[in-house]
Amino acid sequence: MRIIGKSVNREDAYEKVTGKAPFTDDLSFAGMLYAKVKRSSFPHAKLLRVDTSKAKALTGVHDIATSNEIPGKNLVHVVIDDQPLLADGLVKYIGEPIAVVAAETPEIAEEACELIDVEYDELPAILDPLKSRGEDSVKIYGEDNIFAHHKIRKGDIEQGFEQADIILENTYRTPYQEHAYLETQGMVAVPRFGGAIDIHGSMQCPFYVQQTVSDILGLSLNKVRVIQMRTGGAFGGKEDVPSLVGGQAALSAYRTQRPVKLIYTREEDIISMSKRHPGWIRYKTGMTREGELTAVEIEFIFDSGAYSTLSSIVLWRGIVHSVGPYNVPNVKVDAYAVATNKVPCGAFRGFGSPQVIFAGETQMNELADKLGMDPVDLRRKNILRVGDRTATGQLLDHSVGIGKTLEAACGKADWMRKKEEYSKDTGETRRGIGLSTIFYGVGLGAGGKHLAKTGAYVQVLKDCTVQFAVGTTEMGQGMRTVLTQIVAEQLGVSYRQVFMMETDTSRVPDSGPTVASRATVMSGNALIEACKPIKQTMLKTAAKLLNSRPEYLEFSGEEIMLQKEPKAKVAVTQVIEECHNNNENMASEGWFVAPTTSWNAELGQGKAYFAYSWATNVAEVEVDTKTYEVKVLSITAAHDMGKAINPTQVEGQIEGGSLQGMGYGLMEEVLTENGRIINPNFSTYIIPTALDTPEVVPLIVEEPFEDGPYGAKGFGEQPLMGIAPAVTAAISDAIGVKLHELPATPERIMDALKRKGEGK
Amino acid sequence: MITINFKINGTGKELIVPGTATLLEILREHLYLTGTKEGCGKGECGACTVIFNGKSVNSCLVLAPQVDGCEIITIEGLEKDGELDQIQEAFIEAGAVQCGFCIPGFIMSAKALLMENPQPTREEIKKGISGNLCRCTGYKKIIDAIQLAAEKLRDK
């Protein structure tokens, strides 16, 4: 292949290194106003009065909208319809939006927000997720505060534990994680003729924003156009919540009939936008003396915050991934997403899986310890192979690369030798090595079947360049580049001849969200479909030029040639020109629906995802035995993504995801006090810097997926998912401490050692 | 309002701005030089890094009166006659760019670093960019890019 599998430079790199790439805040329109949002200062309270009169009187203020001023439905639709755009009589978390101000400058808008007089009647709040389900807890959702309960029932759990020689039971806790995308949320709404509105903004899912704006304004969908700007990182944090931002900007723009820009401040973004769900997770694992898993019983609770948002499907992905990439005959899983009076949690790279992977992989590592078996050997015994069934009963018939990633990562990291060498450390700093093996269900799966479709549009122009559009978005992950490569490869043109238009809801039909590592597979396949009729036209035209028949011809590089006689050929550019001279239609649409999945909710059994990606991470650390500071020396990460369409972009995902995973494992934690986030900035919420970077060694394993473009599966999320347990296992290996709570800060390591000393 | 005179990307400018305006606001809102980004507005992320009298600074922390009489280089000032700076080229070639929001800041920090120390070690590079946050790349290819730029400089 000419372009697939090659590390061509990123399609958007030039505009990004020159500062020309247009992000949302770089946009301006004549007559543009600036919006700010007035937010709740209580976790749970009745709104007795929202008095905007003083604020309205301020010079430069053009509009203030509360829930009363919403012309359509006061609703941000995600899964269950419980979330308003603006609080209506009741607030359920600190930071919940109450009113939107539009003014001539951001400073005036800010001042007006302060002048809005809100009278609250504070109500008791439910803040502890473990008490949320309790009978006498304050109820903020339904009768039991449960947004969702998902389960898996496979085999006979009691019998499974009877067959076990050892049983390990532990409880784990994982923290809130903040996305910390470098660009905060932002939208610009622009009223258009015919009562229509355009929304430009930073987002993953333009079709979600389109729905919310349509609901809020009471406008039909055909009058709402959403255009994605360059998006400065997302990681799931721009999946559903941009609908709030877009709805707020749209409301002001619609009411003032002026363009309105709304850019969140960092603090506002951290206190009010989604997070990774904190988890409380209990595992009971049974194993034979020989190291075979016999039973796994799991219960976990996700602290979901005040509204249901994506929690139900985050929880669902959590259960499907909770047992890990292992053969387990007997499984029982119960998981609950519960309501609390805190910021709603949502999507974050891994989507409910990093929490349970931390617990599940720690179980595996501790069981290996108990059996006196090498954790790599324990994996070899239990990992899934072709012909096996997952915990949800899904038969794996191909593209199962876990074994290869295990051998690749452990081989490259020189596992056996290092394990031996590090065990001899006796000084003040001790080294250790640990691992995790994980899998990732690609796409929305059975939990999101109705969204599992994607459109594409391709046009070949008369100057032999190509433009295309898809409904999925570029947020930094490299989709533009990978899709540009696919189109260039398909049409026999050079990479530089192809240009992807900005993602815009008016160009392709609703293509679902850009989440679940689905863009390469879904949009890649839709583009291949779109290229088909154009290629047919080109072959037909080339046949005339070569005095042959289309079925005897094939694309070869940037030429079309006779299969049997490669010397008889014509340049693709000449064919394109000829097509245009003949008034051929050189534009086409493509459509792709994901391979089928199925789910039985009562048993938690079914074909959960159409494909799985696989990975093994090996972490090496150095622990200071006086201060308990941990330095991660290296992460060797082997990933099977089917086909690396652009190996450099794949490496970039592995390197970036690994560091986010390391942050999750060692340092990142959103802290709350009485429902208030107390570290809403980068000086108190610490993410890794260049000084913290370990040596990340990315390894690519390719087990092709037959329904993927060129064999590719998605994999963008999984680089983060298994890092934390590999790092904590390495810490355990270094200093013999058991870590069941993240992040593993020096204080937590010290506490865990103390508990161990006390014989716990 | 105050009047300030300064040099921006080689050109002299006179502006009347509020005394409380930050250099970042002056660049983005008065000069429409939007390549410099705001990630926090509080000196915590480095997205707004520019070169100020030869040193890298967070432009969100510099106030208008300090700008008077100074010389500033922004990301827009690096490309000369359609030719990219070696650092920009190196960022493209090393695959150091993902979402790109942090990238102008990193390139300006790298520029300041290489102006002072044209052949830095990997550790010196890490220190030189430790005030810049990137959430996408894991920094590895950014560090590679700066090393590559130093090599390009040496070979020139």
Ligand code: FES
């Ligand atoms: S915007 Fe200046 S340091 Fe973040």
Ligand code: FES
């Ligand atoms: S490339 Fe996205 S923050 Fe650095």
